[in-house]
Amino acid sequence: KHLKSKWGQMELIVDSAGSDQWNALLDLLKPGCKLVFYGATLGHPSALHLHKIFWKQLAIQGSTMGSPQDFANMLEFVKSKKLIPTVDSIRSFSEIISAFDQMKKGQQFGKLVVKF
Known part of the structure; x- marks a missing residue:
């Protein structure tokens, strides 16, 4: 709305x-x-x-945003260049609801990682 x-x-x-x-x-x-x-x-x-x-x-x-070969090439590129993704925070499983709320509000910058 x-x-x-x-x-x-x-x-x-x-x-x-x-x-x-x-x-x-x-x-x-x-x-x-x-x-x-x-x-x-x-x-x-x-x-x-x-x-x-x-x-x-x-x-x-x-759209898959590329072919399976494109995906394999991307993985090799990330590995060879030692690229590291941006991680906003690492949370315990007990914090999963607050992590989801943060993501839903668009308040994170990078990945939200939840440990099980």
Whole structure:
């Protein structure tokens, strides 16, 4: 609601989270426009309202962001250059709820690591 009231409807949405927010994203798209997704870090939608897609003639496109060989090349590059990802914090399993809340609010910079 907040995004729609502030900016109106959109022509393109790129999403990596997935989950039940998809129906809200479909509401944000103008008719005839596109939703591109490249992940589902929050999981799969429990219910997808298909009528929102066909009535608005929306296009949905999935992307892997490269081929399996591209992924293997990336891993080798990271290893050979000894690249280290940015880690915001390392949490114990008992702190998983606060870590998720931090991520949901977009307050982290880098990865949130949870030890099991």
